[in-house]
Amino acid sequence: EAGVAQSPRYKIIEKRQSVAFWCNPISGHATLYWYQQILGQGPKLLIQFQNNGVVDDSQLPKDRFSAERLKGVDSTLKIQPAKLEDSAVYLCASSLTAGGDTQYFGPGTRLTVL
């Protein structure tokens, strides 16, 4: 069974530029999550989708971050404009359903904002 795929793996941008990350969850998984992991910290949930609907985006900085999950499969996370403090690893995870199902994480995208 293929795991969660993410691209790119690494991205370096200047502050105020925009960037987008892509995630392909495990086939059949209805729930998709985007996490931000700052160095030395645990993952912090940014947004949770159930199929193509948003369940929780309470910690998403909506003035600069946006995410979508068209057709309830792939998802993209965008940052525009980026700030220095956005430097982190962005992890995508998926689970069969929400509420107690195992979350399977992708390898992440390491973003460096200069």
Added chain:
Amino acid sequence: QQQVKQSPQSLIVQKGGISIINCAYENTAFDYFPWYQQFPGKGPALLIAIRPDVSEKKEGRFTISFNKSAKQFSLHIMDSQPGDSATYFCAVPTRAGANSKLTFGKGITLSVRP
């Protein structure tokens, strides 16, 4: 906002020894209590999880002990091996059912010396 605290901050253990990592949470939690393992450059992966209706769960060398009244749970790694060297995160779910989300601790770096 759920608060999750892990201890110790880091741990060094000799090969064959027992590694013990603790996790404490503040607010009511639901569903299940997982430990995730993360190697450098990889996303976190579920190691072991426990439901709140049991006090202990063992899988091979890994054991979770859960104390619901104290709002604490711990991970015990028996016969620790160099391959266990990684960062370990506990996570606590908030809300029940389809809207459940995980709040992760900061993580503990375990080093197992040969």
